[in-house]
Amino acid sequence: xxxxxxxPPPEHVHWWFATGVLLVGxxxxxxxxxxxxxxDRRPWRRYLWASLLxxxxxxxxxxxxxxxxxxxxxxxxxxxxxxxxxAGAAALGLAxxxxxxxxxxxxxxxxxxxxxxxxxxxxxxxxxxxxxxxVHHMCGWILIGGSFVAxxxxxxxxxxxxxxxxxLTFVVLAVVLYADRDVAPVFGHxxxxxxxxxx
Amino acid sequence: MRxxxxxxxxxxxGPVAVLAGIVWALLQPYRLTMLDPAGQGFWWLIAQPxxxxxAAGVFFHAVIAPGVVADVEDERA
Numbered sequence: 001x002x003x004x005x006x007x008p009p010p011e012h013v014h015w016w017f018a019t020g021v022l023l024v025g026x027x028x029x030x031x032x033x034x035x036x037x038x039x040d041r042r043p044w045r046r047y048l049w050a051s052l053l054x055x056x057x058x059x060x061x062x063x064x065x066x067x068x069x070x071x072x073x074x075x076x077x078x079x080x081x082x083x084x085x086x087a088g089a090a091a092l093g094l095a096x097x098x099x100x101x102x103x104x105x106x107x108x109x110x111x112x113x114x115x116x117x118x119x120x121x122x123x124x125x126x127x128x129x130x131x132x133x134x135v136h137h138m139c140g141w142i143l144i145g146g147s148f149v150a151x152x153x154x155x156x157x158x159x160x161x162x163x164x165x166x167x168l169t170f171v172v173l174a175v176v177l178y179a180d181r182d183v184a185p186v187f188g189h190x191x192x193x194x195x196x197x198x199x
Numbered sequence: 200m201r202x203x204x205x206x207x208x209x210x211x212x213g214p215v216a217v218l219a220g221i222v223w224a225l226l227q228p229y230r231l232t233m234l235d236p237a238g239q240g241f242w243w244l245i246a247q248p249x250x251x252x253x254a255a256g257v258f259f260h261a262v263i264a265p266g267v268v269a270d271v272e273d274e275r276a
Contacts, residue, residue: 008242019251026212026259033208034271041270048263178223178248 007066011132011182017056018177024052025170032163046095054088057081076122080115087111102154109151112169116143128189130197135180142173203275206268213260220252 027049031039040046060081068074090107093099119140125133146169153162183195190197202210224231231247232239 008246012242012246015246015248015251018248019255022216022252022255023259026216026255027263030209030212030259030263030267033205034267038270038274039267042266045263045266178252 009182010067011180013063013067014135014177014180017059018174020052020056020059021170021177022174024049024056025167025174027052028167028170029164030167032160032167035160036157036163040095047092050088050091050095052088054085054092057083057085057088060084070122072124073122076118080118083107083111083114102157105154105157106151109147109154112143112147112150116140116145116147119143125191125194128186129191130194131179131181131184131186131190134186135176138176139173142169142176145169146173202268203271206271209264209267209271210260213256213258213264216256216259217253218256220249220256223252224249 031049058081060077064074064077064081067077087107087110090099090104094102094104117140119136123133123136123140127134127137146166149162149165149169153159153166156162183197184190185197227249228234230249232243233247236244
């Protein structure tokens with residue numbers, strides 16, 4: 001049996017990450033609803049979403065190693081893993097008050113911007129080539145949009161609207177990731193070069 | 200005891216996720232390979248995305264939401 005046969009299909013990896021992203025999104029939404037003061041009242045909760053984000057960054061490394069179909073994929077996944085870990089670690093440092101400067105929050109728009117660019121760069125097909133191509137373009141632009149929300153939140157950390165938009169960014173990202181299929185039509189379009197479709 | 204709007208909103212996040220997972224499973228039952236497991240490989244048998252959504256909603260509602268709601272009500276009192 002080859003190593004390839006032991007690997008999960010890429011769409012399954014997207015669904016697992018979608019679940020982690022959904023949990024981050026739900027935590028951020030709840031934090032936006034009750035406010036940072038109430039959310040941070042219990043020490044374990046203060047670290048929760050940042051820990052989840054850091055864990056997602058760590059888990060991106062196996063993706064980098066095992067789903068390397070091209071140099072571009074390897075670079076995109078590795079850059080993405082690094083900035084996600086950096087943003088998670090900075091959020092943990094800020095929660096623990098080991099990091100004092102609020103400018104460390106800038107790691108979040110950096111992470112979302114680089115992640116969005118990574119999604120867009122490593123998808124070499126057009127939007128309607130197949131479902132997976134559409135999902136990659138969609139995720140890329142959601143993340144780049146989310147980077148502007150995170151940038152606004154860095155300078156207006158008490159804005160409930162920005163905090164809610166930040167949480168919703170992760171929820172929408174999860175929904176799009178769950179929609180991924182390796183080879184399936186999108187809005188009735190499927191390139192004949194994409195392969196044999198399945199539901 | 201009448202709950203605050205913020206408490207109700209937090210308590211609704213998990214059930215909304217669970218409901219979304221159930222609706223998804225009803226609309227696309229083929230996403231649940233356990234309903235027709237014949238011929239499915241290992242990865243396809245553990246990949247049940249609507250159940251992932253339901254599990255995330257249940258986890259949030261059971262583990263995270265109660266403490267958040269208690270703290271919101273404490274602040275309000």
